[in-house]
Amino acid sequence: xxxxxxxxxxxxxxxxxxxxxxxxxxxxxxxxxxxxxxxxxxxxxxxxxxxxxxxxxxxxxxxxxxxxxxxxxxxxxxxxxxxxxxxxxxxxxxxxxxxxxxxxxxxxxxxxxxxxxxxxxxxxxxxxxxxxxxxxxxxxxxxxxxxxxxxxxxxxxxxxxxxxxxxxxxxxxxxxxxxxxxxxxxxxxxxxxxxxxxxxxxxxxxxxxxxxxxxxxxxxxxxxxxxxxxxxxxxxxxxxxxxxxxxxxxxxxxxxxxxxxxxxxxxxxxxxxxxxxxxxxxxxxxxxxxxxxxxxxxxxxxxxxxxxxxxxxxxxxxxxxxxxxxxxxxxxxxxxxxxxxxxxxxxxxxxxxxxxxxxxxx
Amino acid sequence: xxxxxxxxxxxxxxxxxxxxxxxxxxxxxxxxxxxxxxxxxxxxxxxxxxxxxxxxxxxxxxxxxxxxxxxxxxxxxxxxxxxxxxxxxxxxxxxxxxxxxxxxxxxxxxxxxxxxxxxxxxxxxxxxxxxxxxxxxxxxxxxxxxxxxxxxxxxxxxxxxxxxxxxxxxxxxxxxxxxxxxxxxxxxxxxxxxxxxxxxxxxxxxxxxxxxxxxxxxxxxxxxxxxx
Numbered sequence: 001x002x003x004x005x006x007x008x009x010x011x012x013x014x015x016x017x018x019x020x021x022x023x024x025x026x027x028x029x030x031x032x033x034x035x036x037x038x039x040x041x042x043x044x045x046x047x048x049x050x051x052x053x054x055x056x057x058x059x060x061x062x063x064x065x066x067x068x069x070x071x072x073x074x075x076x077x078x079x080x081x082x083x084x085x086x087x088x089x090x091x092x093x094x095x096x097x098x099x100x101x102x103x104x105x106x107x108x109x110x111x112x113x114x115x116x117x118x119x120x121x122x123x124x125x126x127x128x129x130x131x132x133x134x135x136x137x138x139x140x141x142x143x144x145x146x147x148x149x150x151x152x153x154x155x156x157x158x159x160x161x162x163x164x165x166x167x168x169x170x171x172x173x174x175x176x177x178x179x180x181x182x183x184x185x186x187x188x189x190x191x192x193x194x195x196x197x198x199x200x201x202x203x204x205x206x207x208x209x210x211x212x213x214x215x216x217x218x219x220x221x222x223x224x225x226x227x228x229x230x231x232x233x234x235x236x237x238x239x240x241x242x243x244x245x246x247x248x249x250x251x252x253x254x255x256x257x258x259x260x261x262x263x264x265x266x267x268x269x270x271x272x273x274x275x276x277x278x279x280x281x282x283x284x285x286x287x288x289x290x291x292x293x294x295x296x297x298x299x300x301x302x303x304x305x306x307x308x309x310x311x312x313x314x315x316x317x318x319x320x321x322x323x324x325x326x327x328x329x330x331x332x333x334x335x336x337x338x339x340x341x342x343x344x345x346x347x348x349x350x351x352x353x354x355x356x357x358x359x360x361x362x
Numbered sequence: 363x364x365x366x367x368x369x370x371x372x373x374x375x376x377x378x379x380x381x382x383x384x385x386x387x388x389x390x391x392x393x394x395x396x397x398x399x400x401x402x403x404x405x406x407x408x409x410x411x412x413x414x415x416x417x418x419x420x421x422x423x424x425x426x427x428x429x430x431x432x433x434x435x436x437x438x439x440x441x442x443x444x445x446x447x448x449x450x451x452x453x454x455x456x457x458x459x460x461x462x463x464x465x466x467x468x469x470x471x472x473x474x475x476x477x478x479x480x481x482x483x484x485x486x487x488x489x490x491x492x493x494x495x496x497x498x499x500x501x502x503x504x505x506x507x508x509x510x511x512x513x514x515x516x517x518x519x520x521x522x523x524x525x526x527x528x529x530x531x532x533x534x535x536x537x538x539x540x541x542x543x544x545x546x547x548x549x550x551x552x553x554x555x556x557x558x559x560x561x562x563x564x565x566x567x568x569x570x571x572x573x574x575x576x577x578x579x580x581x582x583x584x585x586x587x588x589x590x
Contacts, residue, residue, distance in 0.1 A: 046488070072487035072488050073487050073488070073491055073492055077488060078488065079485065079488045085481055085482055087500060089503050098486070098489055098491075099491075102491055144489065145488075145489070148488075148489045
């Protein structure tokens with residue numbers, strides 16, 4: 001359980017952040033400069049809030065009213081930053097050992113060999129940080145932080161400096177850590193794909209304030225937050241399970257509450273929970289079930305809302321069974337098909353529109 | 363080869379310069395860290411005082427040292443009671459050299475400490491290291507080249523110290539007569555130019571040697587095999 005309720009002042013910048021979460025991963029989501037990183041620094045003890053309190057797993061790290069302000073080294077809060085911040089004068093092995101050596105034996109709950117094999121670090125141990133690639137650096141940084149046996153892991157834009165393939169690689173490792181170590185995490189990002197793939201709970205940060213908090217799908221589908229979330233490619237997040245693979249065509253069928261989705265091959269075993277993100281602009285609407293069309297996914301849906309009164313584009317909120325979807329279509333189409341709340345129709349999604357990288361382990 | 367007298371002068375100069383650096387290095391590291399990493403009231407004043415010997419005439423520094431640490435001086439009297447005497451001793455020459463070289467030493471170390479990314483130190487803290495450990499395991503090793511440069515500059519400046527030394531502890535052969543003082547003395551004696559020249563060549567060789575040692579120290583540290 002993480003509880004944050006703080007006011008931080010830094011020169012002219014003022015941050016007011018209040019949220020709590022007991023989800024395995026909570027995402028702090030917002031644009032650059034919104035104050036996300038300041039929240040992380042306050043939890044880690046690297047900036048001192050003016051007022052408020054911070055509680056991690058029942059342990060008060062900061063409480064202005066009770067004059068509690070633990071030093072960073074006493075907090076047991078692990079941090080991984082955008083630029084891995086490995087110690088350049090030490091080998092990978094010495095970097096990994098840095099925090100581990102400072103952790104009292106009774107507090108250690110992470111096994112070194114397990115972390116090294118989990119993150120694939122065995123072959124890097126004698127190398128220097130300067131000789132590592134971006135992805136390798138970030139893996140070492142994750143390992144170094146884990147070996148200090150933190151009670152919570154703060155990841156501040158850990159993928160921002162990486163190229164797409166390395167991003168996918170590190171995402172897999174973070175998912176592995178989440179599932180293997182059961183360590184609560186705060187994931188800071190301005191990339192919606194990362195947030196929807198990893199996080200269960202989302203805190204929206206904008207202009208130094210926490211605007212909203214809630215389940216990822218719920219916050220992202222809230223119409224009043226569209227100015228903040230909409231900019232980042234509106235869409236729906238679907239929690240699903242792998243139903244079966246179609247080896248012959250390289251397809252995977254995902255089952256979710258309300259139907260099935262066919263997507264390009266996903267690397268997961270049948271029965272495994274996954275999460276898929278479908279961008280609103282990739283969803284088309286039809287009043288009748290199309291025949292002889294290439295759409296793999298034809299889902300029976302009910303219109304819940306038709307957003308936006310002006311402009312050429314409207315967002316249509318849908319429900320497929322219990323699962324919220326959304327479609328972005330032209331105003332002309334919406335009026336031609338007479339789409340209003342309550343209309344029963346079909347949502348059409350091309351299998352290849354569901355980006356393989358947007359499907360992740362849930 | 364060297365005469366016994368020349369050898370004595372060289373050894374005394376080395377002794378004075380080494381003592382000067384050894385005594386001022388710990389204080390220099392601390393002051394450099396204060397100026398590079400801390401904010402406190404009066405920081406500008408500390409910075410100015412540290413730099414004072416760089417802008418004052420050396421003779422003034424020597425005279426002030428004489429006033430403070432001479433036999434009749436306030437500090438000199440107290441120190442004499444515990445057995446520490448600076449006046450007209452080689453230790454006084456070392457003190458004068460230390461004071462004069464301090465700004466150079468601090469400046470080099472401070473610059474290299476400021477170049478250490480403070481976020482590396484923050485990362486060290488979140489991994490469980492207390493501030494002093496962060497300093498010893500991260501800040502100091504990462505500022506290593508500046509440390510070596512600072513020590514070299516201090517050493518070179520100490521070897522060359524003249525004005526403050528001759529004002530504070532005079533020119534006493536065998537006690538305070540370092541290379542520059544001896545060279546000056548020979549230039550005042552008619553027909554002793556050869557001696558002055560020989561000592562000047564020695565001076566150049568010593569300085570080159572110090573430069574080579576510092577270069578080697580910095581390179582050795584950068585070699586990839588060394589772990590702290």
